[in-house]
Amino acid sequence: MSYANSQSKLEQSKKYLAGGVASTLRAAMKPTPLFAASGKGARIRDIDNNEFIDYLLAYGPLILGHAHPSLTSALTEASLTSVAYGLQHEGEIELARLLCEILPCADKVALSGSGTEAVMLALRLARAHTGRRKVVRFHGHYHGWSDAIFTSFPSADMKQSANSPESEAQILPGTGGQSERSLEDVILLPWNDFEALEKLLREEHGQIAAVISEPVMCNSGCIKPKENYLAFMRALTDELGIVMILDEVITGFRLGLGGAHGKYGLKPDLVTVGKALGGGIAISAVAGNAEIMKHIELGTVSHLGTLNGNAAATAAAISTLRELASNGGSAYIQMNEVTNELVAGIRKLLIKHQIPGILNREGPVFHMMFTEQSIVEDFQAFNQRDAALYSQFAELMLNEGVLVRTNGLWYVSAVHGQQEIKDTLHAVDHALKQLKIK
Numbered sequence: 001m002s003y004a005n006s007q008s009k010l011e012q013s014k015k016y017l018a019g020g021v022a023s024t025l026r027a028a029m030k031p032t033p034l035f036a037a038s039g040k041g042a043r044i045r046d047i048d049n050n051e052f053i054d055y056l057l058a059y060g061p062l063i064l065g066h067a068h069p070s071l072t073s074a075l076t077e078a079s080l081t082s083v084a085y086g087l088q089h090e091g092e093i094e095l096a097r098l099l100c101e102i103l104p105c106a107d108k109v110a111l112s113g114s115g116t117e118a119v120m121l122a123l124r125l126a127r128a129h130t131g132r133r134k135v136v137r138f139h140g141h142y143h144g145w146s147d148a149i150f151t152s153f154p155s156a157d158m159k160q161s162a163n164s165p166e167s168e169a170q171i172l173p174g175t176g177g178q179s180e181r182s183l184e185d186v187i188l189l190p191w192n193d194f195e196a197l198e199k200l201l202r203e204e205h206g207q208i209a210a211v212i213s214e215p216v217m218c219n220s221g222c223i224k225p226k227e228n229y230l231a232f233m234r235a236l237t238d239e240l241g242i243v244m245i246l247d248e249v250i251t252g253f254r255l256g257l258g259g260a261h262g263k264y265g266l267k268p269d270l271v272t273v274g275k276a277l278g279g280g281i282a283i284s285a286v287a288g289n290a291e292i293m294k295h296i297e298l299g300t301v302s303h304l305g306t307l308n309g310n311a312a313a314t315a316a317a318i319s320t321l322r323e324l325a326s327n328g329g330s331a332y333i334q335m336n337e338v339t340n341e342l343v344a345g346i347r348k349l350l351i352k353h354q355i356p357g358i359l360n361r362e363g364p365v366f367h368m369m370f371t372e373q374s375i376v377e378d379f380q381a382f383n384q385r386d387a388a389l390y391s392q393f394a395e396l397m398l399n400e401g402v403l404v405r406t407n408g409l410w411y412v413s414a415v416h417g418q419q420e421i422k423d424t425l426h427a428v429d430h431a432l433k434q435l436k437i438k
């Protein structure tokens, strides 16, 4: 497979676009960051005319695949009447109403542009509501790249790698140019550790505004919460007057229409959603408890953003949610069945090729990693995976016509089907064979 056009485009791009890519993560792709030409359904085409089955799905948002007809027509219609007003419009009310119906924790919602912004707003609401400063977050979770929460993050495709034991103890900024002081109010804990959470919250609750957690540790190994862990977090935060924020930017509308909190029967105070909400168009939301959301109404917390709730984004989100809810939620059945088959097939192939590896999966998202361990249930175990070997695998998969993220996280869309499963397992078989020989 040739990537010559992508390679030369990257050089052109570097002349004008800082780093040659529009988001730092994308630079990690090997053998070169690909330049896309088009996408349709579960497949994407690059400018060298290579076609790939797409499990990157734009890092998660494309839950309906590429160029889904309902999204395309919603966007076309929006563009004919105007994509943005800077005034209120019907689409905002419609989307907010839908979100309040769909998300179990939502009395009210606020709309923003990205997951990062939604998390920023949620943290502010929590501080304003409690009058406290500190925020508890967990090792291996990612909550966007704002100064207030971006800690050094151990992902194979992020620049900084925090595998050293030192970084387990310290809170390091996630990037150069970020003041270390910005993290003074952040307390980092191991996740899934009942004792550590209880000890800290009981000792310091007078200072803690919020606990923020991914419901499934999707950003580091797709690790599930231990039984009752999130319910325990809920009970403890309730008792101590701490705001519980579930960051559902990945899990929202992916694990089910009601996200992880719907699936697990939880009622966090606030949730943040993004990615799948817009089906590929930039939009995010904070949803939650009316008492906390009222700080926006009161003006105690400013919620700003020129393009918040713009007509194109709200149209995209409404059509994505309607599509996901249609036919009794058959999209979720389809995504889960495809993921079942893929995960089972890949596990079999790992055994066939005698390559030790693990697939951790929750609904239509899974993490594939190469490791000698028989289970990966915490961040430390996750850090022992062979990330470099996986990155080679991802490159081999590309040559076999399958696009996967270099860190091991796979997303399945509602339009992946039997043909994609067959072609993907064939590609995995070939890639593993070559990996062994290398």
Ligand SMILES: Cc1ncc(COP(=O)(O)O)c(C=O)c1O
Pocket: 114, 115, 116, 117, 119, 142, 143, 144, 145, 214, 219, 247, 248, 249, 250, 274, 275
């Ligand atoms: C759990 C989680 N929260 C927040 C974010 C930030 O979202 P965005 O990239 O849209 O700013 C991400 C992005 O991957 C995420 O995975």
